[in-house]
Amino acid sequence: MQNRRVVVTGTGIVSAIGMNSADFWNSIVECRPGIGPYDSSFADQIRFKNGADIKNFDASNIISKDDRDLMDRFTQLAVVAAKEAVAHAGISFNEDNAYQTAVVCGTSIGGVHTQEQSYFDLYRENKTRVHPLSIPKTMPNGAASNISMQMGIKGPVYAISTACASSNHAIGNAFWLIRNGVCDQAICGGSETPFTYTFLKAWEAIRVVAPDTCRPFSKNRQGMILGEGSGMLVLESLDAAKKRGANILGEIVGFGMTSDASHITKPDQKGAEQAMMMAMKDGSVNASQIGYINAHGTGTLVNDTMEVAAVKNVFGDHANHLSISSTKSLHGHALGATSSFEAIATIMALKNGILPPTANFQEKDETCDIDIIPNASKEKNIQYAISNAFAFGGLNAVLAFKKWEG
Amino acid sequence: MSEAVFEKMATLLSSKKGINKELISIDSSFEELGLDSLDSIELIADLEEEFSVNIPNTELQGIKTIRQAVDGLSKAMQ
Numbered sequence: 102m103q104n105r106r107v108v109v110t111g112t113g114i115v116s117a118i119g120m121n122s123a124d125f126w127n128s129i130v131e132c133r134p135g136i137g138p139y140d141s142s143f144a145d146q147i148r149f150k151n152g153a154d155i156k157n158f159d160a161s162n163i164i165s166k167d168d169r170d171l172m173d174r175f176t177q178l179a180v181v182a183a184k185e186a187v188a189h190a191g192i193s194f195n196e197d198n199a200y201q202t203a204v205v206c207g208t209s210i211g212g213v214h215t216q217e218q219s220y221f222d223l224y225r226e227n228k229t230r231v232h233p234l235s236i237p238k239t240m241p242n243g244a245a246s247n248i249s250m251q252m253g254i255k256g257p258v259y260a261i262s263t264a265c266a267s268s269n270h271a272i273g274n275a276f277w278l279i280r281n282g283v284c285d286q287a288i289c290g291g292s293e294t295p296f297t298y299t300f301l302k303a304w305e306a307i308r309v310v311a312p313d314t315c316r317p318f319s320k321n322r323q324g325m326i327l328g329e330g331s332g333m334l335v336l337e338s339l340d341a342a343k344k345r346g347a348n349i350l351g352e353i354v355g356f357g358m359t360s361d362a363s364h365i366t367k368p369d370q371k372g373a374e375q376a377m378m379m380a381m382k383d384g385s386v387n388a389s390q391i392g393y394i395n396a397h398g399t400g401t402l403v404n405d406t407m408e409v410a411a412v413k414n415v416f417g418d419h420a421n422h423l424s425i426s427s428t429k430s431l432h433g434h435a436l437g438a439t440s441s442f443e444a445i446a447t448i449m450a451l452k453n454g455i456l457p458p459t460a461n462f463q464e465k466d467e468t469c470d471i472d473i474i475p476n477a478s479k480e481k482n483i484q485y486a487i488s489n490a491f492a493f494g495g496l497n498a499v500l501a502f503k504k505w506e507g
Numbered sequence: 508m509s510e511a512v513f514e515k516m517a518t519l520l521s522s523k524k525g526i527n528k529e530l531i532s533i534d535s536s537f538e539e540l541g542l543d544s545l546d547s548i549e550l551i552a553d554l555e556e557e558f559s560v561n562i563p564n565t566e567l568q569g570i571k572t573i574r575q576a577v578d579g580l581s582k583a584m585q
Contacts, residue, residue, distance in 0.1 A: 166525075171545070233552040234545060 106354075107279045108505065110347040111190025111335035112445045113182035113290075116432050117153035117328060121185055125432075125442070126449045130478045132458045134431045136314050136326050143298045149310045153328035153433025154296045164251075171234060172247055173212030178331040179244035179292035180251055186288060187252060190335035190347060199255040203284045204245045205275040206260050207267025207291030209437030210300065211241030217297040244292045244331075256284050265397075266358075266490035267291050267437035268332065269498035272444055273356035275336050276500075285341040290441035292331035301327070307366075309401050315434070317398035317427035317459050318405050318473040320466035325399045328433020332441030334448075351448035352503040354485075355384020361495030368404055368491050373397075373411040376497035380487055384501040389419045391501075392483025393456050395443045396473075397491045398427020399434055406468040408489065413471070424481065426474040430460035440490040444500055447488045451504040454482040512554070512577045519553055536572045551576060560584050 112122045117135030119125030128135065138144065139152035160169060160177045163184060169177060183204075187193075194202055215238040219231040237243060242260035249258040257278060261270045268291030275289035295301070304310050304327060311324035342349055357379025361369035381388060396408055405427075413420045428446045435442060446457050455478050462475035483504065490498045517531045526540055537547045551567060554576070560583035562570075570576050 170549075228556075230552065230556065233548045237545075 104280050105282060106339035106352060107276050107336055108339050108342050108352050109334050109350045109448055110337050110342050111186040111188070111192070112350065112448070113185030113189060113333045114330065114442065114445060115155060115158070115178045115182050116330035116332070116435070116442060117155055118432050122189065122445065125445070129428060129431055129446055129457045130455055132431070132460050132477055134314070134460045136433060139296055141296060147301050148305050149312055151314060151326055152296060153326060153435070155329050168251070171237060173215045173238040173243055173294070175208060175212055175214070175292045175294040176238070176243040176247050178294065179206060179333065180247055182290065182292070182331040182333040183248045183252070183288050186333040186335045192286065192335060192345070192347070194253045198285065199253055201256055201285040202254045203257040203275055203278050203287040203289070204249045204254055205257070205271040205278070205287060205289040206245040206248065207271035207437045207441065208241050208244060208260060208262060208293055209264050209267055210293065210295065212239035212243055213297050213300055214294060215239045217299060220299065248288055252288070254288070262437065263496045263498065264492035264494050265434065265436050265439060266492035266496045266498040268439065268441035268444065269488065269490040269500055270358065272334060272353070272441065273358065273498055273500055276353045276356055279336055279338050286335065286337040288333055288335055290331065290333035291438040293436045293438040294329050295327050295436055296329055311400060314461045315400040315430045316461045316463060317396065317400040317430050318409070318466060318469040319462045320464040322400045322402065322405065324401050325429065325434045328429070328435035328439060330432070330435050330442065331438050332445050334441070334444065349505045351451050351505045353500060354503045355380040355382070355386060355501030356499070357381070357383055358496070358498045361497070363495055365495070366493050368407050369495060370407050370411045370414070372495060372497050373408060373489070373491050374415050376499045377411065377415050377487060377489065380499035380501040386485050386501055388416050390485045391416070391419070391487055392423055392481065393447070393450055393486040394423060394425040395447045395457070395486065395488040396425045396427045397489045398429055398459065400427065400429065404491065406466070408491070409469045409471050420471060424456050424472045424474050424479065426457050426459040428457050440488060440498070443488045443490070447486045447502050451483060451486055451502055454480060456481050509577050509581050512558070512580050513573065515557055516550065516554060516573060516576060519550060531573065533574050533577065534572070538571070554580055558584055
């Protein structure tokens with residue numbers, strides 16, 4: 102059977118730079134970062150003070166109270182993003198298509214707010230019991246399961262947890278499910294809510310969070326900035342999308358994934374290179390056709406230097422003719438959700454002919470000597486792009502996209 | 508004590524689930540009140556906390572009505 106083409110017909114986003122896809126994209130085009138003091142009562146006990154969290158999140162107009170009671174914050178964000186994506190796609194699910202639809206959601210840590218509350222109740226308050234719904238609210242598949250329940254989707258539904266590559270793995274899996282004929286459509290993406298006291302303390306301890314902001318590829322970069330949110334995409338086979346007259350936003354053409362098998366946190370350049378090459382091979386795309394790379398670009402010294410070196414190795418002389426940027430400088434590093442943001446930014450870049458900027462850039466780093474689109478988006482029509490994710494644990498996942506031209 | 512348990516139960520159902528207190532009687536079933544199995548577990552857990560008692564899981568799973576819940580909690584308090 103010939104591989105089916107897979108297109109994106111809807112997107113939904115809840116993030117620090119926009120509570121829907123349109124606002125998210127406008128913030129990117131205008132280079133407006135969502136990084137600032139995060140909202141918590143314990144910020145004075147954490148060394149780093151800035152984040153890209155979501156302020157005053159309220160899903161009460163979108164999810165009923167009874168349903169919200171079953172959901173951790175990370176699930177509520179995912180359901181809100183999924184509902185926007187489905188409305189954007191103009192698709193509905195019924196007995197005719199429910200079993201042909203998948204939900205694949207990435208998350209690094211799942212329902213940590215519920216887990217945190219349980220710890221607080223037991224260890225701090227000396228309570229003898231925790232909330233009776235702590236298990237279904239904490240489980241990492243909570244987002245995927247609740248999306249399927251809210252939408253009536255009955256095909257393959259599962260969660261993927263591969264740290265900061267979770268969403269790319271989720272989108273790539275959904276892409277392959279459709280391309281291989283297992284499903285006709287899918288909701289996929291990721292969700293993460295890392296702003297809990299114990300989790301921020303853990304990030305403080307590992308010493309990779311910047312004290313000020315995220316400056317990818319800048320010589321004076323000091324690390325990453327944590328982000329929060331959810332991004333969801335509706336994918337469909339091209340035939341299914343055309344049959345219902347859907348508005349097509351872009352095409353996913355390739356997916357590559359590798360494991361470094363070397364170090365639990367330090368990235369291995371070879372693994373990153375192989376993942377990029379696999380994604381292009383999977384999509385039958387030549388390196389010379391790639392016009393833009395949405396970088397993993399964490400803003401750590403190690404990642405950014407490694408990533409630029411990997412790009413130069415993979416693309417050779419063409420590396421001087423393409424552009425790279427890290428939108429983490431705008432929406433923060435939302436861990437298991439972050440590559441869902443980046444996939445959507447890449448699709449919108451192809452669609453609109455505008456390449457996202459790397460915000461907060463100050464000083465050129467000779468080890469990152471490549472066009473990183475500093476501080477302002479750039480108008481440029483391109484045909485193909487890739488989006489990189491290189492996670493702790495040495496897990497690499499790269500998606501390849503094509504501009505939709507009808 | 509049973510009356511106090513019933514009163515607390517009705518108050519919780521009203522505040523947490525938005526059920527009109529006047530519609531809650533000792534003979535109401537959870538199903539009639541629109542409560543599913545997770546709602547009833549949540550309700551009884553709140554009451555266990557309130558009255559500092561534990562209802563065994565095997566008994567909890569058989570509780571389908573307000574009266575059974577009141578009886579179960581009252582028995583646990585003895």
